[in-house]
Amino acid sequence: MILAILALFILALSLLLILISPGKLATLKNKNGEIIQTAICEKVMLPINDTHLGCFIQSENTNNPVLLFLHGGPGSPELPLLDIKDPDKRLEQIFTVCYLDQRGAGMSFNRSIPPESMTMEQLVADNWAVTNYLQQRFQKERIYILGHSWGSALGLKTIEKYPECYHACIGTGQVTQQLPSEKLAYDYMFHHATEIGDKRALRALKKYDSNSADFPSLGYITSIRLSLMNKYGIGLEHKKHTMYSQTMRILFFKGYTLKEKGNYLRGSLFSLQCLFPDLLLDNMPTTFKIPVYIIHGEHDYQVSYVLSKRFFETMEAPAKDFFTFEDSAHSPFIEEPERFIQIIRKLL
Template sequence: MFTRKTALIQNENSIAKLKAITIGGVQQWITVRGEDKRMPVLLFLHGGPGTSQMALIGDYQKELEKHFVVVNWDQRGAGLSYTKQVTKETMTIEQFLKDTIELTNYLRNEFLQDKIYLVGHSWGTILGLLAINDHPELYHHYFGVSQVLNMSKIEELSYRLILEKARKHNHQKAITQLTEMGKPPWSSFKNNRIYQKYLEVFKSGISRDGVLLKTFVKKMFKSSEYTFWDMIRFIRGQYFSNKNLMDEVRSLDLSEMIRFVKVPITLMMGRHDLATPAELTKIWFDRLKAAEKDWVWFERSAHSPLFEENQKFIELVLAQTERR
């Protein structure tokens, strides 16, 4: 709890590193783990903005470590990468995209690979889609989990669907609170907390079963990658990232910007996810022109299919990569 490290992997060609590297002129942290460092690289782009997954994912990626060099990155301003070096002026989508490409090229050079595999979750799907659009030559395949295209429209639809759920269940307190706060966007942190609360109440938020958040908290406390003070850093980084990025995120519309991709793409959507309802994404996906494209429903998931139905997620990633 007082020193940072990542668990060793006892294989001859294995790699298990927790290290800081310079990306975009500032120190940013990554974990690099795999049973064989000659395997393809798989880079994860976490959600949020600011919701690092480095200290949460241990058990969820062990199987992937047999087949890939798995890289988790605490993005600028998040988790271990939340430092005084990172100014609010650099918290822009353009800078995050530059960071993503710079890290991609670092990994390509480090492991002597022409291309890598890319997974984005929630906010991370914005970076993922922009990365494959701008630099398709760098990526074998893109996996978008809970894909975000237009945050403003997603929030409006999400709010309407949650209010419908409240009325369907005759949940008077929820109806009153949601009606009083009105449609998004909300300038009040309190209103956002109310909205997040009812996503969880109606089993449509972080997870369908409602226990994943508690599981994450337990995993963070047991994690060797984060110290006690890093957990405080994690919380501060979440607030900092949301405060300085969300206005720009809400102004972005990838459904208009991106209508063709040159990289094979797989979207994985939770059937019960009302944080990023799939309705708008499916309309875009059906019109998308792509080298290859697949849409996969996770029937028992809400917003976190890669964790909620972890085995299915792993099998899909392996099935797609084995086709290369």
């Protein structure tokens, strides 16, 4: 009897997962719940360089400027996390947005991707190829680029090499010097855990030495680091202290098939293994030929707010600005979407 009930439960769960994983997004709607007739909502696989890259292209009107959205991670596509129901708070009202699943991530993951092709240089080349596709398809001489976290580093590298393709670059959770950032975060978590008497966190942190040559190790990154940052409100979101909501958003995201949801996890681990060393290199450019804008949460330790502000002060660009979000940590576009969109509108 127990085995029969268990089998029925597994069957029901499997059917539910299939039902919530159609691999297709719903068409954009206005505030009244009506389908926007001029909108597009597409899932596209592009033959780029030596692989195929998946992306979602969404817009209320394709006459809008075009924006290439570069996710963080490495290896963590973010459209599934953007649970923004108010049309006035979404990027698609302003732009035709291309949410690219980068090489090795999400629906762009496949087991045949050579690990040696997973470099920042290669991903920059991929960005340029996707940009060319967007320029030709939507008849735009230049587009905008917006990068979050790891994607913000990719954004700066991309506009440094191909400035003629872009109007401006916007970075949020802007990566600058990630190795010092990781050490600042470790010190903060250690001192905070000491202050509040979080003995479990202290035991976990003491397993790692922030002054060792291999810090931060992949084991540290995938275990205690992210969970503790979220617990203390200095990680993905300042006011949500667990990964539960992010995990559920990915699980219930309709744009992915069940297989692609599995590849989301596989791609995240694969990308971290291959690309995190690139993220730790202190080689961010500081001089740019197009405007650069940075939006950063004041409580962010996943990527240091202090180091980002310091980087901005030394940065040279035709136009630049830095926006502090006092109620955000690492994801201002999720935590304070209304103000985020207001700023983006002013920058156009």
